[in-house]
Amino acid sequence: MAKATLAEDTAQSIIQYILDNHLKPGDKLPTEPVFMEKLGVGRGTLREGIKLLAARNILDIRQGAGSYVSHQRGIPDDPLGLTFIEEDSKLIVDMLDVRLLFEPHVARLAAARAGEDEKAEIMAQAEEVERCIEAGESYVAADARFHRLIAEASGNKVFGNLTYILNTSIAQNIAITKDAQRDSNTIRYHRKIAQAIMDKQPDDAASYMNMHLQLLREFVREKMS
Amino acid sequence: MAKATLAEDTAQSIIQYILDNHLKPGDKLPTEPVFMEKLGVGRGTLREGIKLLAARNILDIRQGAGSYVSHQRGIPDDPLGLTFIEEDSKLIVDMLDVRLLFEPHVARLAAARAGEDEKAEIMAQAEEVERCIEAGESYVAADARFHRLIAEASGNKVFGNLTYILNTSIAQNIAITKDAQRDSNTIRYHRKIAQAIMDKQPDDAASYMNMHLQLLREFVREKMS
Known part of the structure; x- marks a missing residue:
């Protein structure tokens, strides 16, 4: 439970980082070591937070290339619950x-x-x-x-x-x-x-x-x- | 990657199970052993599938009490991407x-x-x-x-x-x-x-x-x- 909350806090910090830095869809997030230091979290927690945001269509994870702000702009896959x-x-x-x-x-x-x-x-x-x-x-x-x-x-x-x-x-x-x-x-x-x-x-x-x-x-x- | 796909397939099977059995919000899913047999998957995969559906507000996981069809009916937390x-x-x-x-x-x-x-x-x-x-x-x-x-x-x-x-x-x-x-x-x-x-x-x-x-x-x- 504590770990889930830490990941959620990290996700929230990443959202704040995107807003503060006016990142646009397609923009790249900082590299892992840089981002870990900025947010003050470990690699595992950072990755959990990024995964949560990818599930919400806020980030795209590109294998081996880093994480990007999604063009989906946080709009979920089935927004109307159809x-x-x-x-x-x-x-x-x-x-x-x-x-x-x-x-x-x-x-x-x-x-x-x-x-x-x-x-x-x-x-x-x-x-x-x-x-x-x-x-x-x-x-x-x-x-x-x-x-x-x-x-x-x-x-x-x-x-x-x-x-x-x-x-x-x-x-x-x-x-x-x-x-x-x-x-x-x-x-x-x-x-x-x-x-x-x-x-x-x-x-x-x-x-x-x-x-x-x-x-x-x-x-x-x-x-x- | 293969594991993620298996979990997604399982999530899809659970959705089909809910539809086929006309389960309503608040209805309980079968117990793990019964459900594993019905869907032909292992415990880890079943749990991964259930977690994916909980993230989509399709299921509620109640610790120690099993999984239930969510009253949110699959409507996501931020449907409008606000x-x-x-x-x-x-x-x-x-x-x-x-x-x-x-x-x-x-x-x-x-x-x-x-x-x-x-x-x-x-x-x-x-x-x-x-x-x-x-x-x-x-x-x-x-x-x-x-x-x-x-x-x-x-x-x-x-x-x-x-x-x-x-x-x-x-x-x-x-x-x-x-x-x-x-x-x-x-x-x-x-x-x-x-x-x-x-x-x-x-x-x-x-x-x-x-x-x-x-x-x-x-x-x-x-x-x-």
């Missing part, structure tokens, strides 16, 4: 209904508030999704990033992570089969959403996001049930 | 803005769809929150359960867990100080929301939920910034 909810077309529609409540509003905020850098990133990501689709590659990750960038530009600190969670929890299944109509919906509306955000047109951004998700919902209702 | 978002009054308002998008709609669905058992549970939980407030006890958990029961009665499988997550992530801070006006808002509107759901009045349920959260938002804006 392990015990049977995944079927009802769950996928339910998830889209949740996204339909949110994402048009989020796109509206993004169009009103996005800065120039954010606009450029959103447009570039719309192009990246398009490139993936045209190359016949999986675009699940690129698509989730597009929606997340919009949510992060909304100015609400919770929307970014939440949109990422809602997009990645079960999105895999929507894109599991090839479907030309779904893909052309995605290309068409991503482009329109990005353009509306570029042009600072909140109502257009909300409307195109709504269309995009409604068409996805219709696709799931007709093709997957 | 560890790296500084908690301040802006974050609390952002969270309320997210809840304002959702919960009036969720209350509307609940009023349209709740069954008799669900209605009775929601009303009883409104009374439990009231009892906590009047006794001067913390009502954070009782309040979160009230909102979760409504979300579960909505018929959308995602809303229940999501509402619980949004309610528990930072709700602690809203209730951290004693405030008679905030508490009387909670008593008044919880009662009205519960009654609207009892009476199958979707618009009333949505409207009272909206009022309840708007007043909380006003409270945070004025008292916490």
Whole structure:
């Protein structure tokens, strides 16, 4: 028990170190000897603490190369606790209904508030999704990033992570089969959403996001049930 | 590496066992010898698998009493990955803005769809929150359960867990100080929301939920910034 607590204390110190030093996803932690001295703990305890944070997706341990701040930013693998909810077309529609409540509003905020850098990133990501689709590659990750960038530009600190969670929890299944109509919906509306955000047109951004998700919902209702 | 994979396979087998046997939160797993035989693994591997699931809030390990299905239902400790978002009054308002998008709609669905058992549970939980407030006890958990029961009665499988997550992530801070006006808002509107759901009045349920959260938002804006 005492050992577990020491490891947890060390994990907390590592989190504080990351915050104090403004480390970003992908940044490397100090080497073991340096870090042991900074935190005042032994090698075994340091490793236990790092393992706890890797389990929480806060750190990535790369064998032989050290530990890095994870790109997952501490978002757990099953954030919504869906392990015990049977995944079927009802769950996928339910998830889209949740996204339909949110994402048009989020796109509206993004169009009103996005800065120039954010606009450029959103447009570039719309192009990246398009490139993936045209190359016949999986675009699940690129698509989730597009929606997340919009949510992060909304100015609400919770929307970014939440949109990422809602997009990645079960999105895999929507894109599991090839479907030309779904893909052309995605290309068409991503482009329109990005353009509306570029042009600072909140109502257009909300409307195109709504269309995009409604068409996805219709696709799931007709093709997957 | 091979050992880690074996533990993960065992964790997956335990999840399957829970699903196949329809175990509910609070149910006990078989004893070690029985479970080792069922899953065809050794004691060390079984314990590693159980530890992985405890870290994911799927199981509770009670020292000397065995392992139980967790009441957390696999929802992780920091589902939104807020560890790296500084908690301040802006974050609390952002969270309320997210809840304002959702919960009036969720209350509307609940009023349209709740069954008799669900209605009775929601009303009883409104009374439990009231009892906590009047006794001067913390009502954070009782309040979160009230909102979760409504979300579960909505018929959308995602809303229940999501509402619980949004309610528990930072709700602690809203209730951290004693405030008679905030508490009387909670008593008044919880009662009205519960009654609207009892009476199958979707618009009333949505409207009272909206009022309840708007007043909380006003409270945070004025008292916490």
